[in-house]
Amino acid sequence: MRKLTLFVLLAFFAGACASTKPPTQKITQVETSIKQAEQVGADDYAPLEIREARKKLDQARTQVSQEKYEDAKLTAEKAMVDAELAQIKTLSAKSQRAVQQLRESIKALQEEIQNNLDKERG
Amino acid sequence: MRTITNTLIIGLVLVSFVIAGCGGPPQNNPLLTQAQNAYQQAENDSLIVVKAPVALKEAEEALEQSQQIWEDKGDKKLIEHYAYIAEQKTKIAKETAMLNAAQDEVERAETERQKVLIEARRAEAIAAEQRAKIALEEVQQARNETEKLASRLSEMEARQSERGMVLTLRDVLFDFDSTTLKSGASSVVNELSNFLKEYPERSIQIEGFTDSIGSAEYNRNLSQQRADALKMAIVRTGISSQRIQTIGYGEEFPVATNMNEAGRQQNRRVEIIISNENGVVTQRTQ
Numbered sequence: 001m002r003k004l005t006l007f008v009l010l011a012f013f014a015g016a017c018a019s020t021k022p023p024t025q026k027i028t029q030v031e032t033s034i035k036q037a038e039q040v041g042a043d044d045y046a047p048l049e050i051r052e053a054r055k056k057l058d059q060a061r062t063q064v065s066q067e068k069y070e071d072a073k074l075t076a077e078k079a080m081v082d083a084e085l086a087q088i089k090t091l092s093a094k095s096q097r098a099v100q101q102l103r104e105s106i107k108a109l110q111e112e113i114q115n116n117l118d119k120e121r122g
Numbered sequence: 123m124r125t126i127t128n129t130l131i132i133g134l135v136l137v138s139f140v141i142a143g144c145g146g147p148p149q150n151n152p153l154l155t156q157a158q159n160a161y162q163q164a165e166n167d168s169l170i171v172v173k174a175p176v177a178l179k180e181a182e183e184a185l186e187q188s189q190q191i192w193e194d195k196g197d198k199k200l201i202e203h204y205a206y207i208a209e210q211k212t213k214i215a216k217e218t219a220m221l222n223a224a225q226d227e228v229e230r231a232e233t234e235r236q237k238v239l240i241e242a243r244r245a246e247a248i249a250a251e252q253r254a255k256i257a258l259e260e261v262q263q264a265r266n267e268t269e270k271l272a273s274r275l276s277e278m279e280a281r282q283s284e285r286g287m288v289l290t291l292r293d294v295l296f297d298f299d300s301t302t303l304k305s306g307a308s309s310v311v312n313e314l315s316n317f318l319k320e321y322p323e324r325s326i327q328i329e330g331f332t333d334s335i336g337s338a339e340y341n342r343n344l345s346q347q348r349a350d351a352l353k354m355a356i357v358r359t360g361i362s363s364q365r366i367q368t369i370g371y372g373e374e375f376p377v378a379t380n381m382n383e384a385g386r387q388q389n390r391r392v393e394i395i396i397s398n399e400n401g402v403v404t405q406r407t408q
């Protein structure tokens with residue numbers, strides 16, 4: 001009975017505190033996420049965010065090499081949201097620009113029509 | 123047994139260590155406060171609530187995790203970890219909302235563009251109709267003028283030929299073998315003069331013809347001089363000489379036989395060819 005209690009306790013602490021395995025999967029996910037952000041043009045539209053993501057990815061790798069797996073996991077999680085933010089910010093900025101361009105093209109179109117009408121009448 | 127006791131002691135120490143963290147109210151964590159403020163702001167933004175509910179929910183979950191650990195006086199590193207995640211997720215929610223709003227805007231703008239294009243086509247159609255109407259009026263006007271011209275010329279007994287309007291005058295202009303206009307010719311001269319004044323874009327060509335009595339050379343000269351005499355009479359009424367060409371064809375191009383007087387009378391004539399609107403007279407080929 002005592003043995004069992006101790007075992008449960010130990011298992012509990014082991015689970016809560018220290019990862020014993022490197023967060024390989026998380027780091028791979030971060031790499032993918034950064035790549036996606038780069039593909040949509042994050043370096044132009046969200047340079048700070050993408051830089052932050054890359055910095056944290058490097059940091060996570062370093063922590064893995066130092067066998068600080070728990071820290072590496074947390075750093076990778078942070079890098080993940082940074083990359084996600086970089087990507088969404090880029091897409092958002094591009095969409096705003098598309099809206100702007102569309103608005104301008106409509107305005108130009110309206111002006112051209114007006115000019116043609118004026119010419120017709122004049 | 124001994125090792126188990128030792129392990130138990132270590133375990134107890136560990137547990138007491140964790141429990142010790144629980145004493146007293148937790149100190150404010152600036153990063154958590156910052157994340158809470160950011161989230162609060164986002165939650166009050168109806169655009170984010172409507173356009174990015176999932177991202178906002180993820181931010182809330184991370185924030186709750188951070189708060190829970192903070193209330194349990196857990197690891198500061200973890201509190202700040204989830205606070206960071208919460209703050210970044212809040213930013214993601216905001217950007218997602220803006221992205222979705224922009225996409226809606228693109229759709230709206232596209233609809234508007236289509237509307238403008240339809241409007242443009244309608245305006246274009248109206249303009250085309252206007253142009254067609256003007257063109258029709260021009261055609262109508264041209265027809266009216268042509269009719270008027272035709273009626274003027276019919277007064278002068280003009281006839282339509284493949285060279286255009288041709289006015290043929292016989293005997294009224296000259297006496298036999300004379301190059302001087304008869305007095306009765308003045309009405310013809312006035313008629314032609316008025317016509318040329320009324321239609322300044324048109325010009326005329328006067329062609330003289332004779333019967334075959336006399337030499338061809340003589341007859342050519344005679345017809346040329348007669349055409350020139352008529353031209354001079356018209357020019358004197360104020361018509362530019364540029365607008366009147368003369369040719370003496372002599373006995374060429376007879377319109378009837380020269381074997382009898384009736385035919386010869388037909389052949390003694392002056393033809394006046396009215397130019398087209400560009401002032402060009404089609405030349406005789408046969």
